[in-house]
Each structure stands twice: as structure tokens, then as C-alpha cells.
Amino acid sequence: AQSVAQPEDQVNVAEGNPLTVKCTYSVSGNPYLFWYVQYPNRGLQFLLKYITGDNLVKGSYGFEAEFNKSQTSFHLKKPSALVSDSALYFCAVGGSQGNLIFGKGTKLSVKP
Amino acid sequence: NAGVTQTPKFQVLKTGQSMTLQCAQDMNHEYMSWYRQDPGMGLRLIHYSVGAGITDQGEVPNGYNVSRSTTEDFPLRLLSAAPSQTSVYFCASSSMGFRGTDTQYFGPGTRLTVL
Numbered sequence: 001a002q003s004v005a006q007p008e009d010q011v012n013v014a015e016g017n018p019l020t021v022k023c024t025y026s027v028s029g030n031p032y033l034f035w036y037v038q039y040p041n042r043g044l045q046f047l048l049k050y051i052t053g054d055n056l057v058k059g060s061y062g063f064e065a066e067f068n069k070s071q072t073s074f075h076l077k078k079p080s081a082l083v084s085d086s087a088l089y090f091c092a093v094g095g096s097q098g099n100l101i102f103g104k105g106t107k108l109s110v111k112p
Numbered sequence: 113n114a115g116v117t118q119t120p121k122f123q124v125l126k127t128g129q130s131m132t133l134q135c136a137q138d139m140n141h142e143y144m145s146w147y148r149q150d151p152g153m154g155l156r157l158i159h160y161s162v163g164a165g166i167t168d169q170g171e172v173p174n175g176y177n178v179s180r181s182t183t184e185d186f187p188l189r190l191l192s193a194a195p196s197q198t199s200v201y202f203c204a205s206s207s208m209g210f211r212g213t214d215t216q217y218f219g220p221g222t223r224l225t226v227l
Contacts, residue, residue: 032212043116044202046216098208098212098214100157
């Protein structure tokens with residue numbers, strides 16, 4: 001069965017510092033991986049995805065993610081965090097029903 | 113281009129009541145789906161549709177019905193509400209490329225409380 005794990009419930013970062021939100025996956029076959037962000041009382045917004053090709057994927061708002069097949073990871077990164085990046089971040093893998101299979105989410109808190 | 117819209121934004125029901133959550137998209141997407149979001153559990157798939165007239169069950173379908181009479185609309189019906197259905201419900205849509213690769217676009221959600 002396909003699954004995604006986000007090992008950290010919360011990540012705390014100071015503004016201006018680099019941030020990493022971790023994600024590992026378990027998939028039989030080729031993984032199709034996504035990151036979404038959810039701001040308070042809002043829907044999910046697409047950040048980026050990996051389907052094939054370059055292992056470093058660039059997305060919206062300065063975020064990027066690195067696909068690592070040997071470590072089965074797809075960590076989300078940003079070189080310099082902003083207070084406005086504070087939100088709930090979800091990693092997901094494409095499912096066989098055309099759906100997304102989500103991790104439990106990681107709350108990112110960026111302090112000034 | 114409104115994207116994916118959902119109504120209502122908030123709803124309070126009593127146990128046993130029924131209601132319909134509305135979802136519409138204006139992107140001519142063939143694939144539409146419903147998820148529920150519960151604290152610490154991420155989002156879980158309730159039902160999905162690959163086109164008008166075609167629906168199927170997801171991971172947590174019990175207590176919910178769906179229909180897809182048009183490409184644009186995908187309502188979710190709660191037949192007899194239970195407190196366990198207290199959740200935030202999201203509708204999503206995507207075009208039908210190779211399954212599992214399409215970006216899904218989410219509505220703003222409906223926060224449902226069942227007393």
C-alpha cells in the first residue's frame with residue numbers, strides 16, 4: 001500500500017534561516033510526489049510536485065523539494081524562511097484512484 | 113475563473129439530520145473528489161468521480177453518497193449525520209492525465225459540526 005510519513009508534527013524556525021520539512025514515502029513503482037500548504041481556515045494550495053526528471057523541483061513562493069530515491073524521501077526546503085510561511089504543510093503521493101494520499105501534516109512556525 | 117467553490121462554509125447539524133455539501137468547478141476538469149480532514153490524520157478520500165455519471169468509493173465512504181450529473185458539480189450527501197462526521201470537508205478537482213500525476217485543486221472547505 002502507498003503511504004507517506006511526515007515525522008515532525010511541528011517545525012520551528014527563525015525568520016531568515018533555512019527551513020526543511022521532512023517527508024518519506026512508501027510506494028511500489030514510480031512515486032508521484034506533491035507538497036501542499038494550508039493556511040488557517042483555508043483550502044490546500046499546491047506548491048510543487050515530482051513526476052519524473054530532475055531530482056530538485058522548484059515550486060511556488062521560493063520553495064523547493066529534493067527527490068531522493070535511495071532514501072525514499074522528498075523533503076521540502078526554503079533557503080530563507082518568512083513569517084508568512086507559517087502554515088500547515090502536507091506531503092502527498094499520487095494514488096491509484098487518481099487521488100492524493102496525504103501525510104498527517106507538519107505545522108511550520110516561523111518566528112521573527 | 114472561480115476555480116473550485118464549496119457551500120456552505122459552516123454547518124451545524126443534529127444527529128440524524130441529512131444535508132448536501134455543494135461543490136462546483138469551472139475548469140472543465142473530469143476528475144473530482146471529496147476528502148475529509150481530521151486533526152492529526154491528514155486528508156482522507158471519501159468518494160471520487162472520473163466523469164459525469166461515474167463515481168466510486170474512496171477510503172472512508174460509509175455514511176456518504178455522491179452523484180455526478182454534470183462535469184461541473186459534485187455534491188456530497190450525508191444521509192443521517194453522526195457526531196463522527198464532524199470534520200472539515202474539502203472538494204478537489206483535476207484534469208485526467210495519467211492517474212496519480214495530476215495537480216489537484218482544492219476548494220475552501222466546509223466545516224461541519226454534528227451535535
